[in-house]
Amino acid sequence: MxxxxxxxxxxxxxxxxxxxxxxxxxxxxxxxxxxxxxxxxxxxxxxxxxxxxxxxxxxxxxxxxxxxxxxxxxxxxxxxxxxxxxxxxxxxxxxxxxxxxxxxxxxxxxxxxxxxxxxxxxxxxxxxxxxxxxxxxxxxxxxxxxxxxxxxxxxxxxxxxxxxxxxxxxxxxxKHIEHTTDVSRFQVFGLGESTIQEMVNLKFPNWPQDIELGFRAAMPTLEIKLTSHQQSAHDNKPVWMKKLTDLLGAHVVGLGKTSMAQSLLEVLSERNKTVTFAESCTGGLMASQLTAMPGSSAVFEAGFVTYSNKMKSMMIDVSEQTLIEHGAVSREVVLEMLSGALNKSDADYGVAVSGIAGPSGGSEEKPVGLVWIAWGEHNNIQTCALYLPLGRTYFQQYVASAGLDLIKRHILAIEEAPVYLESRKAV
Amino acid sequence: MxxxxxxxxxxxxxxxxxxxxxxxxxxxxxxxxxxxxxxxxxxxxxxxxxxxxxxxxxxxxxxxxxxxxxxxxxxxxxxxxxxxxxxxxxxxxxxxxxxxxxxxxxxxxxxxxxxxxxxxxxxxxxxxxxxxxxxxxxxxxxxxxxxxxxxxxxxxxxxxxxxxxxxxxxxxxxKHIEHTTDVSRFQVFGLGESTIQEMVNLKFPNWPQDIELGFRAAMPTLEIKLTSHQQSAHDNKPVWMKKLTDLLGAHVVGLGKTSMAQSLLEVLSERNKTVTFAESCTGGLMASQLTAMPGSSAVFEAGFVTYSNKMKSMMIDVSEQTLIEHGAVSREVVLEMLSGALNKSDADYGVAVSGIAGPSGGSEEKPVGLVWIAWGEHNNIQTCALYLPLGRTYFQQYVASAGLDLIKRHILAIEEAPVYLESRKAV
Missing domain, CATH: 3.40.980.10 (MoaB/Mog-like domain)
Structure with a gap:
């Protein structure tokens, strides 16, 4: 034709x-x-x-x-x-x-x-x-x-x-058109477009030509689209979709048009568990992203926006001694923030973040873009320090997404660490 | 030419x-x-x-x-x-x-x-x-x-x-062009485009033809643009800008490309005062909007995301009796939420909100879209109930903006009530 x-x-x-x-x-x-x-x-x-x-x-x-x-x-x-x-x-x-x-x-x-x-x-x-x-x-x-x-x-x-x-x-x-196009999509966090393309090239040199691979940046996540234009490719696609999502592992946020918060909400709902957040540099962004989703009241009861040092002590029992010795942006403080928030909220899981969003407030030792994150549950808390010199808005977005991602991985007991824990690691 | x-x-x-x-x-x-x-x-x-x-x-x-x-x-x-x-x-x-x-x-x-x-x-x-x-x-x-x-x-x-x-x-x-165009803009909250146009028509039947009035919806605020194309109109514009902003009064969020949070931040900074938020249905959105602005640490120390009834009691001392008698979405509860948040945070001013964002959770008496807001300071707290059946996302956005707006008006001691307190009033 x-x-x-x-x-x-x-x-x-x-x-x-x-x-x-x-x-x-x-x-x-x-x-x-x-x-x-x-x-x-x-x-x-x-x-x-x-x-x-x-x-x-x-x-x-x-x-x-x-x-x-x-x-x-x-x-x-x-x-x-x-x-x-x-x-x-x-x-x-x-x-x-x-x-x-x-x-x-x-x-x-x-x-x-x-x-x-x-x-x-x-x-x-x-x-x-x-x-x-x-x-x-x-x-x-x-x-x-x-x-x-x-x-x-x-x-x-x-x-x-x-x-x-x-x-x-x-x-x-x-116009007597028999052609159909089929688009499958999923969301990814913590891997860039070029990294993914390289992983695909290496792992799947025989990636089928009739399944187009497309990317759309939706900061801080990335949407991946698999497009096919004929029945044989439509039929073939689920296999390649599975291969690709397996390759990217837990970097896959979820299938379709989902978000990080939606994905965490589902994981919590299925298990009938709750989460809490102790937020300093994200100022309530994790809580507001989760509560933007219908159904969040089943998995979320409380969030603590502890922006000042004083409030970290008053609201979630961070010791003044720790704050003085280590500073608000430290492993010790996010550990205490998380313990305090878990105690106060009775939640099953939690995330605590403290960092320097900028533009001011940085020092040579602790520059703008540094963040400490703690996540986990009572008696099983992990921490990391990331360096994200991305500007205030995108810094806050990235930290919130990383927090939601890390606790989801914890709940799912995923052993493999996300790539950004290494590539974005603060030295 | x-x-x-x-x-x-x-x-x-x-x-x-x-x-x-x-x-x-x-x-x-x-x-x-x-x-x-x-x-x-x-x-x-x-x-x-x-x-x-x-x-x-x-x-x-x-x-x-x-x-x-x-x-x-x-x-x-x-x-x-x-x-x-x-x-x-x-x-x-x-x-x-x-x-x-x-x-x-x-x-x-x-x-x-x-x-x-x-x-x-x-x-x-x-x-x-x-x-x-x-x-x-x-x-x-x-x-x-x-x-x-x-x-x-x-x-x-x-x-x-x-x-x-x-x-x-x-x-x-x-092309030997001497023409210059000048655009002045400001932001408005709580008044719609058609209402403003009607107010202008009534009050200023002689609005100058060479100063174009334009609107751009940036939910939940509205941007108003005054555009002029010749020197005489440029010179004339400040006078009409003043007339128009006077007419709209405190519905004006601020001049230029500002936001509601930025505007509140400035008002607080100038006075060296602090604010706190007790958020139920907005789930941390007010806190995250304020902390998205550089410099917010000077005016904001703590926010309480009290999504469940239990946490309203545990975190900010809302009495269980009040919750049982009046329900979480009530004047009595937002009053206690605000008092509790002010006590716990030591902030000078505060806002508390509790409402039904939907899609589920509504009843005949308390439908989806109903919200109670309390704002003010110790010994001087006001409340209102609004009905905003706008869908979850826009409901949360509107409530957050209204909360920031109401506390700004309180701090500035503006006596005239905003139009939406009447037009959006819950009966």
């Missing part, structure tokens, strides 16, 4: 002024990718009728499929229907199905159907309606110069639903 | 595949906006030499200024120089200044100047070099079909520096 050419046309002054960053076209490209279709060109123009009409006329001659995004709303800026009618030399008429959709939509919300809304039913004669479950503006489709054209709403959640639920299937049918 | 037409051309397969969201063009548009220039059209194409050459030829005939982004790197995918040479029918030659830049760049980093890098000095004959402080690829400029063309690197920080430090001034000179 001849390869189909796909182009996008985006309309909206806000997309050109820099007020809005266009994320719609990435979503459209990803969805089309599931059909094996590749977008080769994208044009973004102002809300100008003549410009829009000219682009549509031009693109419809170049492409087999054209997806237009934006300009379906009720205001005068919204002129996609008009522009498409001009380009196709069709009259604009009131579309029966579109007016019905509008009436139902308004009735559900107890709105009066006004003239501005009615404009959204004025469409090029003979076009086909694409349902919009979430908004007043329907999409529509027609063929011009042998190009299959779809119009879609600019509101991201309306676009996403319409594309996923309606347009992708429609294209599949109209 | 005739209005100049500006177009952009972006190149990169990753921009079309959906792997990368294009934020460069928003930055370019904003920078050009400072010269009063408006981008009217933007084309994004694959890394394909023929497509690129054709677009350059076409766009150079339409536009007065064309900015090309991407495709300057050392790999075979990078073909901007070649495409531009094709479009302009110029030979590619080794550019003396570019090769010098490469040599210096490599020497600084102790790299060997290899053939791949040398490719970056092969440019259309007669073009002018644009310096790149941060990367190996220089930009360059030439005129084709009376269109002033610039090529820029795709790496965002290289693009930003080159645009700001070199290209904007170059355009100003080449």
């Amino acid at each position: 001849k390869k189909l050419t796909v182009e996008l046309l985006l309309t909206g002054n806000e997309l050109l002024s820099g007020d809005v960053i266009d994320s719609n076209s990435a979503f459209i490209a990803q969805q089309l990718g599931l059909l094996g279709l590749e977008v080769t060109r994208r044009v973004t123009v102002k809300d100008d009728l003549d410009m829009l009409s000219a682009e549509i006329a031009h693109q419809s001659k170049r492409a087999d499929i054209l997806i237009i995004n934006g300009g379906l709303g009720p205001t005068v800026d919204d002129m996609t229907a008009h522009a498409l009618a001009n380009a196709a030399n069709l009259p604009i008429t009131c579309h029966k199905d579109a007016i019905e959709h509008l009436e139902t939509w308004c009735k559900k919300r107890n709105y009066e159907l006004n003239d501005a809304n009615k404009k959204q039913a004025m469409l090029p004669q003979g076009c086909r309606i694409i349902a919009n479950e979430l908004g007043s503006a329907v999409g529509f489709s027609l063929v011009l110069n042998d190009c299959l054209i779809y119009t879609t709403p600019g509101v991201p959640r309306e676009l996403k639903t319409m594309l996923r639920d309606e347009i992708i299937d429609d294209i599949r049918q109209e | 005739k209005k100049l037409t500006v177009e952009l051309l972006l190149t990169g397969n990753e921009l079309l595949s959906g792997d990368v969201i294009d934020s460069n063009s928003a930055f370019i548009a904003q920078q050009l906006g400072l010269l009063g220039l408006e981008v009217t059209r933007r084309v994004t194409v694959k890394d394909d030499l023929d497509m690129l050459s054709a677009e350059i030829a076409h766009q150079s005939k339409r536009a007065d200024i064309l900015i090309i982004n991407g495709g300057l790197g050392p790999t075979v995918d990078d073909m901007t120089a070649h495409a531009l040479a094709n479009a302009a029918n110029l030979p590619i030659t080794c550019h003396k200044d570019a090769i010098e830049h490469l040599e210096t760049w490599c020497k600084k980093r102790n790299y060997e100047l290899n053939d791949a890098n040398k490719k970056q000095a092969m440019l259309p004959q007669g073009c002018r070099i644009i310096a790149n402080e941060l990367g190996s690829a220089v930009g360059f400029s030439l005129v084709l079909n009376d269109c002033l063309i610039y090529t820029t690197p795709g790496v965002p920080r290289e693009l930003k520096t080159m645009l700001r430090d070199e290209i904007i001034d170059d355009i100003r000179q080449e």
